[in-house]
Amino acid sequence: MVNAKRLPMARGLGKTERIDAWWKSPLAMSIYLGIAVIYASWRGFMEADFWIFEGFGASACENWDVAKTLDDVSVCQTMAIESEGSHVLSPLYSPLIFPKSDLVPKMFWWMSPAMFILIIPAGFRGTCYYYRKAYYRSFMANPAACAVSTPFGDYNGERRLFLFQNLHRYFMYLAVAYLFILSFDVYLATQFHEGNSDSFGISVGTLVLAINVLLLSGYTLGCHSFRHMVGGIKDQFGGGVGKTAEACWKACTGLNKHHNKWAIFSLFWVMFSDFYVYMCTSGVWTDIVLMGGL
Numbered sequence: 001m002v003n004a005k006r007l008p009m010a011r012g013l014g015k016t017e018r019i020d021a022w023w024k025s026p027l028a029m030s031i032y033l034g035i036a037v038i039y040a041s042w043r044g045f046m047e048a049d050f051w052i053f054e055g056f057g058a059s060a061c062e063n064w065d066v067a068k069t070l071d072d073v074s075v076c077q078t079m080a081i082e083s084e085g086s087h088v089l090s091p092l093y094s095p096l097i098f099p100k101s102d103l104v105p106k107m108f109w110w111m112s113p114a115m116f117i118l119i120i121p122a123g124f125r126g127t128c129y130y131y132r133k134a135y136y137r138s139f140m141a142n143p144a145a146c147a148v149s150t151p152f153g154d155y156n157g158e159r160r161l162f163l164f165q166n167l168h169r170y171f172m173y174l175a176v177a178y179l180f181i182l183s184f185d186v187y188l189a190t191q192f193h194e195g196n197s198d199s200f201g202i203s204v205g206t207l208v209l210a211i212n213v214l215l216l217s218g219y220t221l222g223c224h225s226f227r228h229m230v231g232g233i234k235d236q237f238g239g240g241v242g243k244t245a246e247a248c249w250k251a252c253t254g255l256n257k258h259h260n261k262w263a264i265f266s267l268f269w270v271m272f273s274d275f276y277v278y279m280c281t282s283g284v285w286t287d288i289v290l291m292g293g294l
């Protein structure tokens, strides 16, 4: 058994022998993730029945009872654009579950539709290998960077409370299902209705949702757990099914190499997609129809 030797190292919060700008990356990441968390929380709570959001979302709506069904969502909402019969739903609110429906117990009626489903993307990203490194460094400084002293003693791995990180593979299953739901939202955003007439169309909102699915697919299908599921559990690839598994594994590996970039860009685009819907439903922007429509 080899005894581990510790190299001499400066001790104390942020102490290090490094002379490069090691703090830039964790600082930038803490700002980026901080903004994303604050924005998602603000939007997630906006449609809740809180006085604090009076004047913004569902809590300001006098026709809330009418809005219980999806068809009537346009009477009071900031979660979906309903222009010219198209339906562009914010990814933060998809799938749209109205708390004030007969399906949901009354004790949950104060909640926002986003609060029912944000647990899935939040759980998936929160337990992601890449984000773990990012927020351990940015928010806990544990450690803030390689060869930089930690404020709470040495890093000892993910134990005790941190064992919940092992749930990542289960969140991954849900996240894959989520891709189908968001793809269906893109389809809905191409369907324009008025009365009995339906027609195909593409608006800027449709493209925004399509790009969102593309980026989320790159992020989800490059997940370490997904890669392991499609090919990593095998010792070697053989013919037939093995060849297919190998091809999938190679495709996932290609995405996995840039997992950090997919993670950052997809997060940005989810927020932007929601912001786009919010701006359009608030009347600041207009969702321009580029092709077809009514």
Ligand code: FES
Residues within 6 Å of the ligand: 124, 128, 129, 130, 131, 168, 172, 219, 220, 222, 223, 224, 225, 226, 259
């Ligand atoms: S490791 Fe990042 S999503 Fe699975």
